[in-house]
Amino acid sequence: MFLEKVEKAYGFNVESYEKIKNIYKLITDRGIYCLKVSKYDLKQYNFIISAMNYLIDKGYEHILPIYKTIEGENYLAIDDGYAYLTDFIDAKEVDFKDLTELKMCIEAIAKLHLASRGFKYEIRIRDYYGRWIEKFKKRSSELLYFRAICESKDEKSEFDSIFLKYFDLHYRQSLKCLKDFETSNYFKIMESHKRLHEICHHDTANHNFLITHENIVLIDYDYVIMDTHLHDLASLLIRNLRYGNWDIKLFNFILNEYSRYIPITLEEIYLIFCFMEFPQDYWQVGLQYYVEKQPWTEENFLKRLNRVVLDAEGRFKFLSELEGLYGKYR
Template sequence: MGTLELKLVEENYYLRIEKIKQIKSNAYFVKTKDGKEFFLKVSRVDKEHVDFIIKIFSHLKNTSFKSHLIDFQKTIDGGFYFLDENKKVYLLCKWIDGRSADFRNVFDLRRAVSILHHLHLASLSFADKIEGSFYPSYQEVFRKKYLQVIQMKNIIHRKNSLGYFDEMFLNILSKFEDRFVYSINMIKTIENYFRKENRRVLIHHDPAHHNFIFSEKGVYLIDFDYAMVDYSVHDFVNLGVRVLKTNDWDRNIFRIYLKFLHDINISKKLWLQIFWILMYFPQEIWQVGLQYYFEKQPWTEEYFLKRLKGAERIQHGKEMIIKEFSGGCFKWH
């Protein structure tokens, strides 16, 4: 972080920085001259979504979930963030000493499941208030993503010569493209019934281990940059995939994870069927293609290839787990 940015932080929060240390690409540990410690974040999302996050916090602070939140520090003008000349959003909160969740530890895993479930329940009335807003169905989301996959193939085929990533991407698509189509057909079969039996909630949408902070005072859930209104099943699929990756696709750990979901009684009508279909959809393969062909992320070819091979391994792993654990739910018709 440059001198100009540091000066803006000091001016907007009326503090004097003694030490600053980068801990992620967009996050910093800050210690002030009077000994206070803060977490500074330069958000990757735009102002409109940050305003949405502030609304989320305002709602959750009036619920029992408030014990899992870290308060934002207010700026000198009473706001919860400030913008620099490039419209980047800066947020500051108290530093919490703690550790990230360990998804190899069943205690931590149970707590993560419990906290996500608590978030969903605490946000029901919040989600209801904005239920009038348009939220696409899973059918529409799947179709849009598959259309993008087709566009990626067209981009490749229009090239005069293919790079190694192009060839690898086409090769992997040839193995898994039918999964996109099958997922769309399956979700179409049951989604309307599912939506009648399940309510939308606020989902965190990024339940990575480092977003659960275990401290002496409790467990905190941080980084709501990707939060959205959706069904709880989406959060638990995301968490499930992370648990499997962390544990090298250990079936016994996933069996424990499914038991934790059963224990909190979230498996309403067709919930598990949707769970398995969302697992089956080649989300990770689509995402790498999106980052390479559409977003054009400034990563090396080597890094993109690593991510692509990782996405292929994840899809293989998910299908192995589905085959073993779906219990026939996946073939509902």
């Protein structure tokens, strides 16, 4: 059992433990800890730990410090992955619909971007600067691949029929996204942003923001990358607006709150619009169904797809309004 290795590495005795998603809550003779396990290769894992330690060293207050092993290491190898140790905190996940809690999240992510500035890594890894267009071109092509798989079936499922029904609408939007990016100042803006050497958390879901009685903590840095702060900001906007919340007032609220820490130019808002244009959720559910073949029920897949297509009308209307406001700043 890997817990024996953990006990030896940190010098405590585990009295009991509980597995919660990808962490272990350890009750020990020295207190309660969180063991965060990841199944990455060592090169990827070293990048994650380096990024976290950089934030900690810069005094970023919304991250849990990492405990070193007895031998002074930041992590240990266990089974087919690696793990690091932090305190286990008594906290609740934030509710994005609570504007006070949302403001706290915006502040936490903006301060992460500020604290991360100047981060450099010895090899080029997880570097997304200037790669948005490349990424969206690839995903646009993958949409065609998903359709080809679907059309090759002799007997189509209900999921297939719905996916095909809404394919042209979403594929055309992926092409418009690419066209708008290519006529923007994306590369020019990224050249200036790249000099900041920022870190993006890259998973700004509400369950990664935990509120304690005295602080908000941002957890799970498994997807951390190097990229412009606009990446996390655009993702946070999408997470708050999608599935029936497409409201320009909410968009402006998040943008204005973030701009209190890092000002956003009109040209940068246009890049955020372009980022939001790509039909990410439609692509994601297609990938999960046709390529990854996630072990979910057909009912689960249908629920996910229907949620996306039912959201399409409000999403398209919002994007049209946003383009009307910021399209001239391309």
